[in-house]
Amino acid sequence: MSFREEARAWLSTVADRKPEAAWGSGDDSVAVFENWTEEEEREHTARRQDWERIRFDAGWGALSPFHEHLYRTEEAAFDVPRRPEIFPVTQQLVAPAIELWGTEEQKDRWLRPMRRTDELACQLFSETEAGSDLAAVRTRAVRDGDRWILNGHKVWTSGATVATWGVAVCRTDPDVPKHAGITVFLVRMDAPGVTVRPIRQMTGGASFNEVYLDDLVVPDTDRLGPVGQGWRVTLSVLAAERLDSGSLGLDNADRAIELARHQPSLTGVERQQTAELFVRTLVQRLIGLRVTATLAAGRAPGAEASVGKLYATETMRRTSDLVLRLLGPKLVADTGEWGTFAWTEHLLGAPGYSIAGGSDEIQRTILAERVLGLPKEPSR
Amino acid sequence: MTYPRIDPALLVETPEQRELRSVARDFFTEHGGDQWKRMAGELGIQGLAIPEDYGGSGYTFAELAVVLEEAGRALCAVKLLPTVVLAVHTLLYSGNTEACARYLPGIADGTLTATVAFGGDVHVRDGTLHGTVDYVLDGADADLVLVSADGQIFACESVTRTSRRVLDETRPQALLEFRSSPATPVGSADVVPRVRDVGRAALAAEQVGGIGHALDATVSYVEQRRQFGRPIGSFQAVKHRLARLLVEYEAARSAAAYATACVATESAELPVAAAATAVCSSAYQLATAEYVQLHGGIGFTWEHPAHRYVRRARSSEVLFGTTQDRLTDLAAVLGIA
Incomplete structure (x- = not known):
């Protein structure tokens, strides 16, 4: 049996085929960005997390990009919960970056919960003064023994209210050329010092957030990749995003x-x-x-x-x-x-x-x- | 219904095809022009998609498309399209084994050239052909003409030929006049739309080769041409034009690969794929416009090859129907009324 046939066979044991909705009835939403309230976003996320756990536990999580694509083609024909944006961010962008850059301890600690989506991860990349010129980030991370203190302001983060982790691109050395002074950290979104505020976009909904980091304490064990190599870590996430x-x-x-x-x-x-x-x-x-x-x-x-x-x-x-x-x-x-x-x-x-x-x-x-x-x- | 439905592996070049590409590119670069007999003798190009029973090597249209792309890149081997694509496929699809046995071995060994003359105003009277067909590719030179008349295809070698003055001199065309021309029936003209679709697939491969040339030549020019003390390729205005062209090039490559795969596997998706090659026409048009523009004054000179590609691109846009014709055909196939 081919991979796709196997995927289809498994899917049909755990989900129903999508009903053929007649034209003119059913959901007519064509939203590019969901216009959900915070509560709706939590509900949709929880439903999808339940589904991702079923999938992961049956051995269909953690696929190669090629097999993930084939799997997704098959899954599209089944009536499974919507996949909010934070899921591809966690599974296709952040998890591969951890695989590439993480220590063995970090891979043990993060990869399984992220692929199973028990813990979701959002991007803390853009800033008001660092959009297209992302390497100009000003969020500061200052070393304090075996921990770091973060201060800054991130924008355009989707899924900030449902994520456990945020991948924060920070400046750790302001005295070297901008690409060389960057380090990436995974920060807990529920830690003291993290404040999330919704941004209302031109559709009327609020799919994105701004995130304030005020004297946020991050252990050095949550640093992803070497100090000063954060730009390369960031680029690997962005390349995955382009591919996805x-x-x-x-x-x-x-x-x-x-x-x-x-x-x-x-x-x-x-x-x-x-x-x-x-x-x-x-x-x-x-x-x-x-x-x-x-x-x-x-x-x-x-x-x-x-x-x-x-x-x-x-x-x-x-x-x-x-x-x-x-x-x-x-x-x-x-x-x-x-x-x-x-x-x-x-x-x-x-x-x-x-x-x-x-x-x-x-x-x-x-x-x-x-x-x-x-x-x-x-x-x- | 969602397209494509073919096996995606068919969209990617095999190592053997890559090898063939490199051989064909070297051949066309070295010999240029039209080395019809050498092409058959040294490389067996004419016989690639002809079955072994008829003197060919029995590969598929996918291998032929690789050669067409390289021919399109070098703007040479113009007889391939009329002879090896249009005439050969008309004969093969006719199911007339006698006609195949008579003509295909000669095409395969480079001793016979051919073309098709479809869609003209030609009729059968007293067992001979009467009427005219215009814009026939290689019509003045082709040894054999396969002409459609009254719902049938006929093989004809004796016809009055008048060369047309053409925009693209690397693709000659002629007016053919049949005046009591003796002809042999080959089969039903029902094959004409399918042959036209094969023609669209072949043209798409040629166009992709031409776009590849225009893009490569332009990238290398903007890297070395300096103005304001820096290579003009470092200016964002230039970069973004070429990036836009790269996107359209990849679109054209994808559509051409799909059409080729559909011909090679005799897929029922061919009419959709052939219509979708409209993107190759628009990409080639863009590529040659940028080829001239980004070369500045030198690109506008007679001596520079850019205008030959402009001529090829624009004349290809009307071959086998314009983009609008293709889209109208597609709407009909998809039932968009």
Whole structure:
């Protein structure tokens, strides 16, 4: 039996197949960022944690990126709890970084609870003065014997209220060039000195938080990677994030194409624009499959692994454009009709992913410098 | 219904294909132009996708696509598309073993060239062909013409040919006039849409090769060209244009690999994959526009090769239908009405 067949067979013993909801009924949410209250976020997280534990205990956790992708393709057909963003952050971004950089003691202590999602981990990366220029972080970590004292202010953290751990990028040496003075710590989000405040984003919801660190005490045993090597630790998390972004936007693009199919009639231009979006979804999936097939063949993927996020954010914009053309006034004024005004959530959420996880401009600079090998800006 | 459904392993080059690519690249770099007989004798390129029974080596379209990509990169071997892609697949799909046995061995050993003349205004009268077909690839030179008339495909060697002046001189076209031309029936013209889809897949491979050339040449130019005391490739405005092109290049590679896999495995997904090669046309257009623009004045000169790629890219955009034609076909296949 192939891996996928095995996964499907196991899934069918623990979950039901997703019911085929008829068009026009059921959930019509196409939110890019969930508009949950804090309480709703906790409920959704707890439900998914229960599911992840079942999965992990049955031996389906801790898969290689290639097998995780195949598993996820199968799981999509089953009625299992939604997977809030903090889960991929914990399992696909933070856990691999611990595997790469952690001490044996840290791996023993952190990997199992994170893969099983008993303990979730959020990113404490961006700051108000360190966005695209992440290496300019000013959050200070000062050594005090076998512990560190952290002070600073982080922004754009999703899952801060449900996470046990935060991965904090801190400045430990202000006297060396900025990339050389950084160290990464895992901080307990329930420790004294950590204050979480929601940020309300342009969709109206609050999916992100700002996190204040005031005289937060962190034991040296919670430092991830060597002192002064934090930039390399950070880059490995960011590279995993880029790799994990390739399937962004596909669900909503598929739904927009379904919306077109359910229109009583389409003009020639609408038909072409729909076919064009279909081609994008097809190509986006092909790019992802080339990455996984290359990994499966035991080789390192090339540029195809780095272009996925840029391709995906464009798909999200084109989805907005098609839906606006198809729905016209029903998109901008709520008539109560199913699956119409709900698209405003996509329209307003899509721009977020062209900024989060490395803006489109930063992604292009990365492609130009690291894939095409073009020279860096002289000022850096 | 979600596409693609083919085995993803087919999207990735095998070590043997990589080997073939390197041999083909060396051959085209060394010999340039059209070395039709040498190509057959030294490398057996014409026979790659022809079954062994008909004098070929019995590989698949996937190997042929590797060669097409390299030919597209070097803008040479223009007879491959009309002969080895269009004519060979018309004969193979016709199921006419007699016609296959008559023509394919000659194509495989480099002694026969061929083309197809579909979609014209040609009719059968008194057992001979009458009418015209325009824009026939390599129409002035091809030894054998497979022409569609009244729902049938005919093999014809005697026809009046007028070369057209063309935008892309590396891809000759001609007007063919049939005046009581003797012809042999080959089979039903029902194969025409499938052959057109194979043509789209082959063209996509050529386009990917051309994009690869434009990107490589431009990256290497902006690294060495200095203005304002630094390489122009260090300016963000230049970097971001090339990064955008890289994204479109990967999209084109993905679509072309998919179409190739569908032809090679005779997948029912081919019509979808062939229509999706529209992204290769737009990526090639972007690549050649950047090729000229980022080379500045030198890129606008006659001596620089960039314009030859611009000509190829733009003329390829209308071959086997424009992007809009492809999208309209796709909407029909997907039932988007």
